[in-house]
Amino acid sequence: MRSPRLRLIAGLLLAPLLSGCFSSSGDDASSDSSGSGEGGRLGVALAFQPTENYSPYGSQDAFILSRLGVAEGLTRLDANGTAVPALAESWSSEQDGKSWLFTLRDAKFQDGSDVTAKAVASALTHAAQADPAPTAISGVQLTAEAVGDDQVKVTAADADPVLPLRLTNPSLAVFSPKAYGKDGKVSPVGTATGPFALTKITGDTAATLDRFDDYWGGRAQASGIDAKFVSDGTARANALRTGDVDIAEAVPVAQVASLDKDTAHEVNTARNTSLYLNTRTGVFKDAGLRAAAREAVDTSVIAKGVYEGYAEPAQGLYGPALTWASGKRIEPTGLAKAADPKGKSITIATYNDRPELPEAAQVLQQQLQKAGFKVKLEVRTYARLESDLLAGKFDAAVYSRNMMLDTGDPVTVLDGDYTCDGSNNLSFLCDKNVDKLVTTAQAETDPAKRQDAAMKAEAAILGTDAVIPLVHLKVVTGIGTSVKGAVLDPYEREFVGIGTRS
Template sequence: MLASTLALALSGCFAAGDAGAAADDTRIKVAMMQPPRSGLTPLSDDAFKLSRWQAAETLVVLDEVGEAQPALATAWEQTGERTWTFELRQGVEFHDGTALTAKQVAASLETAANASPKPRILDGVELGIKAEGANTVVVTTEVADPLLPQRLSSPQLSILAASAYKSGGVVVPTGAGTGPYVLSSFDGTSSATLDRFDGYWGEPAAAAGVDVQFVPDGTARAAALRTGNADIVETIPVGQVAQIDPALVHEVPMPRTNTLYLNNDTGPFADPAVRAAAREAIERATVVERVYEGRADIAEGLLGPALPWAAAERANENYTEVLGNRAAPSVVKGTKITLGTFTDRAELPEVAVALEQQLEAAGFVVEQDVREYQHIEADALDGKFDAFILSRATVLDSGDPVAYMYSDFSCEGSFNISQFCDAEVDAALAKAAAVAPGGERRAAIAAAEALILSKDAAVPLLHERVIQGESARVRDVERDPRERALITNRTGIAD
């Protein structure tokens, strides 16, 4: 009864947004999980919504392996140790009718670089930006940064028209992007309306528009797909999948790993042999099957199938040799440990129960501490737990995993739940960070991963998948592991 009521409410929301849009069957109806938190400003995580709707664009985009590809910039080169020059696409028009110029690109990037707080892709990064002529932008970094083009792919560095930037640092993206869809309006945390932009520089949008509703309740989102009240649905809960036509459900590997972090500094897991005992006690396949109903991938490393190159790198002989240096497990009898996790992700408390059973079968005595994330994060970062289960994004806004690995596993890492510090690992991460994107960098990243795992700093459990719903009415919906794209100019109504 509850699901039916929610589906009916959602149907009413779509119908109420725009009478013309509701009657137009060439428009796409989308149910998204999280409402905007910051008025859709691109300087926040709301930027990813603008990107998923193709309302705003960046200078570059990332391909499948994380290499930078042209978007609003058609070419770039490193013209000095700390200097990059970008050539802009000509003939691009903002949604408000003004032209894309080097001056406005520089102004957009300067706003992001000077924001407080900064977009996270620019944490610790100082940029100098200037326009040279009508179509060239020069970006200077404080230190050499081989990853700069990838950084500029972050949706938080979207380029908007001057009309978007208001007094007091407020950014309003309505009618100010360059994508195939113009954000025509949005209603707080409830809905957004986008229309085809006929002046788009690329291939025109296939659909007349997109009508978005924000539906935090997973049961309601699933019901909307079943009843045809939504064409595209974000993040269907695992428990709802069995009630939906399998043809409408698509699983996308995410660059997110469910990991058991072990406290390497204090307590029982300061002993490498005890960490090894915990690692050997974990049965990943059981967790995937029982908690995720098989809708996740067993973790062989920190990096999963959303990064298609990771598995090939792990097949390298050097990687296998490093893992062979792991400590042998000790016998544990009655060793007491505290295991923490949080309730915000519904599966994690269930994962904690499964791991408690497996660890106690190996001889540990487990005490659980499960709270909301906002009430447990500080304790986790302070090393108050012997073990902590975290669902962690492994590639951040640059599409590159070095920042995540540095944050979680370097001596100076800001998110080092494992309290882990190892000079050899730090050196490997520094080497990976200094290499230009490409095969050599990927090999260096894999070498650092092998070292981290060889020390049992953490036990990767599984790689999550996002379950995306698509009605039979739509075609060419993007299934993006990085969750940057959803609607594209090709997405439309099926013939």
């Protein structure tokens, strides 16, 4: 039996963490789960190509599957950052705080088989054993076991009050048993549970999806989706203008003015663009040179000149979309004194899938050169950059990151991005004080205290100069005037819903 205290803790922890709400273009079709009406196929242009053949454990691929309505997990994030039912219709924590019992709803996989407790437990076990583990469960030591036919017990090594939030991460989506190969690979083609089934893959350039009529949440209004992966932002905008696609992701700010005013839709997000400095090897292993880089950067130039008003200078890691952060921010202490760069050479890497990033890198190049560095830029598509980025082959990286993308929890992203064992640690930061503060924050169960602890960890991270936050972003989505119910999601996990139609 779950104690009253644990019920209270769970309820508080899953309270809203993000201000604002999802919105949809046109009428609010995205909230209609009846699937009434009949729409044609939707053409969409996404900014990022799959990097690992649609593996749910790929850093981009899982979110592609989520945005296209292919895959889902036990829980999902609602508009306020709360974990709400998906494949699980309810859950409760057990006495020790380590285990949670999830009761499944009646649902089917896209291959026609039933969603069972055994299948779900197996899917979560595969995810937990992936190498590297999905960011949301890095260091959690998650295990899952079936309890009867319709319940799954999910356990962490330590008490974990935000485990339902972790399970919203697209990398923890559930697939049918036939999806999992003996070689460890996962095929999402026709094996997921979402309203659209992936039916055809054309390399890393396109994908075809058909409506899954047995979706537990109701029949989607669009009959299918024709997805194109177009890394060039101008090409995405052009595809929308010419009617080649109905929806274009991440329209470059330079292209917004050229769109019909009724087709450009903006939303505040928890996304930042930051300069990550490699603290493990090379020039920026020296704290004094990291401090020199920080002092050289003028973020207002990037906000005004590069983002043209669709961003504002960063105040830290947590931006204005997270209204609780502004009143809790702590100034970093112990900052190193800037050293003279003396012409030392550095390479800054970035990707052109988000076209503002190369422009931002060029501005940074000029600012850092003025400060005394010699700066080379390396620009690729993200698919061709990711492995080298994670291997630490560059001195610095200009990278765009949604601080709430992994779980909706303000602490989880700190663990993944800035601790010694973090799976997305682009700065390769390994600082005992940072790790201690993040661990302390992870243990907090009260939302306000958890936020306070996150801000203390943020201050410590910024004090190392491992990352230099540049701007907080708005995202512009191009949506054709005939489209109704396209989803504008501050978490950037959802792109089309069952009510999206053309």
